[in-house]
Amino acid sequence: MTDPASLTGSWQYDVPVTNSTRLPPDAGYAKALTNQGYGFEVAVADLIDNSVDAGADSVVVHFLRDANRIVSLLVLDNGRGMDDAGLDSAMTVGRRRNYGERALGMYGTGLKAASLSHARSLTVISRTKRSRAAGRKLTAEGIEDGFRCDTVDPDFAQRQIDTYDGLIEWHGTIVRWDRVRAFETVSSGQSEQFLSEAISRLEAHLGLYLHRFLSGSLKLDIAVWDVDTGDETDHIRVEPLDPFGYKVPGRAGYPKAFTAPVEGAGDVQLEAHIWPAKSKQAGFRHIGSLSERQGFYFYRNDRLVQAGGWNNLRSPEGHLSLARIAVNLPADGNRVFSLSVKKEGVQVTPAFTRGIETATDAAGTSFRTYLADAEAAYREGASRSAINRLPVIAPGKGFDPKVKRTIAEELPIRGGEEPISIEWVPLPEGRFFDLRRDEHTILLNRAFRDDFNDGRRGGSNDAPVIKALLYLLLQDFFGLGRWERSRADRIEYWNSILLASARAQRERRQRTTS
Template sequence: MTDRWQFDVPTAGTKLLPPDARYMEALSSQGYGFEVAIADLVDNSIDAGAHDVVIHFLRDEDRLVSLLVIDDGKGMTEDELDVAMTVGGRRDYDAKALGMFGTGLKSASLSHASSVTVVTKTRRTRAVGRRWLMERAVSGYQCDIVAPDYAQSLIDRYAQRPIVWQGTVIRWDGVKNFPAHGGGGQTDRYLHRTINRLGLQLGLYLHRFLAGDDFNITIAVEDVTTGTEYMNFGVEPLDPFGYPKVGHPEYPRTFTAALPSVGDVPLNAHVWPAKSTLDEYKAVGSVLDRQGFYFYRHDRLVQAGGWNNFRQPDQHLSLARVAVDLPEKGDGVFRLTVKKEGVETSPEFADALNDAVDAEGRRFTDYVAAAESVYREARRRSGTTRKAVIAPGKGFDPIVREAVDDELPVLPGEDPIAIRWQKIDNGNFFDIDRENRVITLNQHYRSALLGGRRGGLNDAPTVKSLMYLLLHQVFEKEYSGSREKDNLQLWQSILVAAARAELERMADDD
C-alpha cells in the first residue's frame, strides 16, 4: 500500500543559488528579431516621456560600424542607470509603462550586438554611462563604467537632435547582422532592406503613438568620416484598422466578452474591404497570419493577428480583424510574452468568445460568418473559384510567397514546396523530388540566369515563380499520368534550350 498523497511539498529550509554568469548568454539567445529588439528599446523611450526618438545607423564609407537609439526622454540618474543595466533590475514601473520584466534592454541588445552602451543625463545630473561587453558579462557580471568625458561627448553629439536638456543614448557595437564586407553595394542593400522592415514594424506596433502630434521616430544614416547624412526620414503610423472604406456596412461593431476572473472585455470587430493593396493591410505576414486578434497594451500593439485557440486560421477569414485593449489586471487570462510580440490566453477567453454579444444582442460568431461572406462574395464577383494549392516555401522570395497567399487558397496542414540550386548531372534544367517536395534547379545555369549578379537563398524570383506555377500541381497529385510526363519533358527541353542560349550570350559578352 502506498503512502497517502501529500498535497503540499514539505521543506527543510532554503539555500541561496545565484545564477551562473553564463545566464547572460542565455538571456541573449531568446530569439529576438532585429526589428522587435529595436521596438523594445523605443518602448523604453516612450516610458521615459520622449517626444522624439532617432534610430541612427553609422557607417564608415562602405562599412557599418554602430547603431544608436537616441531619445529626449527624462534620462536617468546614476543609480537609476545601474538598476536599468542590472538583469531583472527591480524598479517601479508606471501604471501605463510598456516595460514589465526588467530584461528587455539587455536581452534585446545583446541578442544583436557584442556590446551595448547606455549614456544618459537628466536635467539636474551630469551625463553618466555604463557598458555591457558580452565577453565580460558571461564571465562575472562585470559592467563597465563609461568615462565621464565620453559620456558627455556622446550627449553633446546629439544636442538639439533630439536631445535638448536631457535624454538617453543607447549604442550597439559589433552588430551581428551587419554585412561583414560592405563592398559591392552590400551595405546599401542591407540598409534599404533593413530600414524598410524596421519602418513597417515600428509604424505598425507603435501606430497609436505615432498618430499623435507629440511623438516622432526618425531613422537616419550617417557617414562618421565625412559627416554626410545619407538618409533621414520619419516613420509613418501604420494603422491595421486604417481602411479607407468599410468591407461590410454593418461593421465595425463592439462585442463584449464576459470573463468571470477579469470582467467585461470589449472586442472591436472590423471587416477589411476585399483585395486591399494597402501596407496597413499587407504589413502583417501572410493572409493566414494577419487575421484575428490585435491586442493592445497601453496603446502599444503587442500581437498582430492570430485566433488564440478560438479557431484555426482560414483563407476565407483574411478580412477579419478584432482590436482588443488588454485589461489592467488580466494576468490570469492574458499573459504577455517577454518580447511583447504575442499574448497567451487562457481557455476562459476562448470560451467567452462563443457567448460574446454586442449591444443589440448580435453574437461574435455572427461577425466571423459576416467576414467570411464578404471574402466569398468578392471571389464570386471576380468570377473565379481558384483551386487550393500547396504553398511555396524555402528558396522563394517572401514577396512571392505573400502574393501566392493573397491570390490562391492554400491547402491546410501541407508542407510547402522548397526550391534550390544544385548540380544536376544529366544536364536537365530542373529536377523534382515529389516525396520531399523540392524543386531543384541546375546550378550550371545559375550565373547566366542571374545575369552575373550575386546569388542568394531567395535569388531569381521571376524564374522560381514561373517554375512554381508550372510544377506545383505535380506535388498535389499522387502520381504523374502520361500526359503530365510528356509536359514535363516538353518544359525540360525548352528550358534547357533557353538556358543554353543565355550561357552563349554571356560568353559572347565576355
C-alpha cells in the first residue's frame, strides 16, 4: 500500500489528458430517459413550468376521453410559441438551452423526460406571431431508432391549433401525450373514478407548487372533454394552495425573518411561520401528512421546489407540526443547494445546517427559540377544548372544488361513506330536486339550469351557491336506515318552496333581459 507521505509535493489537482473523442448516446439511452421516476403530477407541473417560461398567463390541462377510456392528455398555453427551429431545439434529446435568471427550467430535459416517463408518444404543436403552426412528434420507438423525431403534418397542426382558438389566438403551444401507460391500464367502466382521483391529486399538487403564480396573473384550469360528443364533462379552476396562508398566526409576533450565515451562499434569509393549532385550512391539512409538511419550503424563482422536510437539521416530530419556514434559494448558492431534475427536492451541504444553527432575527432571537415557540404553540393548542361539530358526508362530483375544500376545513368528514354527488337531470315539472338515496345523489331539475348560470352554458361544477345550500339541507338524508314520514314531508314542502323561488328568479331574469 502506498505511503500517503510519498504524495507530498507531487499531488495533481487536475488529471491531465492527451485528446478527446465525441461519444454520442446509445439508443439504449431511451430506456433511461423513459424511466426517470417522474410522478404524474410532477411531470405535468414540469410542462407548466415551460408554459410559464414562455410567458403564458393561461394554461389548460386537458384530459380527452371517450365512452370507455381516457384517450390522451394535453397541456395548452398562450405563451410565445415556437417556430420550426425552436421545435427542433426543444425536441432534441440532451440539448440544453440558455435559461434566463428568472426561468423555471434548468436542465433542458424536463419536456422529454417528464413526458416519456408516462407516454410512449409526445407531440408538440406550436405557433408564433410570425410563423405558421408546426409540430414535432417524438416516440419511445423513435428514440431507440437513432433518436428519430417526426414532423407533424402542417394541416393537422393547424387543425389542432384551431380547436383551441379560444386559448391560442395568435400564439401558443400544445403538448400532447398519447399511449399514456396509466390510461391504458384503466379498464372500461373505471375511467370516471380514475379521472376523479387523478384530477384531485393534480389540482392539489399544482395548487401547492405553483401557488405564488396562481395568486398572481396565472390562470390554470383542468378540463375533461368527451371526444365522441364534443362535450366538456368537467372543468375546474386550480386555486392557490398556500402553505403559509393562515388567517391568524399560531404565536404572536410571527412570522419572523431570520438570517443564516451559510458558507458558500452568503446570508440566507428564512421566513419562519407558526400555524395555528388544529387548523382545518386546506393549506395546512390538504397537502400531505403533517409530519412530512413541517420544516423548510424552498422556492426557486417563486416556484416551490420542496414542500417540507428538515434537510438533516433534525428529525420530524409531532410537536413541530406547526413549524414551516420559507426559503428563497439564492442565485449564487449552487455550492450549497442542489435541486433535483424533477424539482421536488433540494439537497444541501452541511454548511446549510451549520448556518441555520446560528441564525438570528433582527432582535437577536435565535432560530432555536423559534422552534421552542412552535412547540409551545402546539402544546397549548392540544390542551384547548373545542366545540365538537357533527361529522358530515363528503361532497363529491358536481360540487365546486372551493366548496368541497371549505366543507372539509369547517366540518369533520364521516368515514366509510360514499360522497354525495349532485347533477342536473330531467325531472317532472313539479319538482325542483329529488334524491337517489341508494346512489348518494342529489338530482336538480335541468329545466332551471340556465337560470342559475345567467343563461350561459354551465359546466359540471356550476351553480355553486344553490348546490352548496342543497348539500347542507339534504346531507343528513343519506345513509339512513328507515325513511320517516316527517323526512318525506320535508322533501315535499322544500320542493314546493324552492320551485316557487326558481320560477320567481326566472321571471326576474326574463324581465331584466327583455
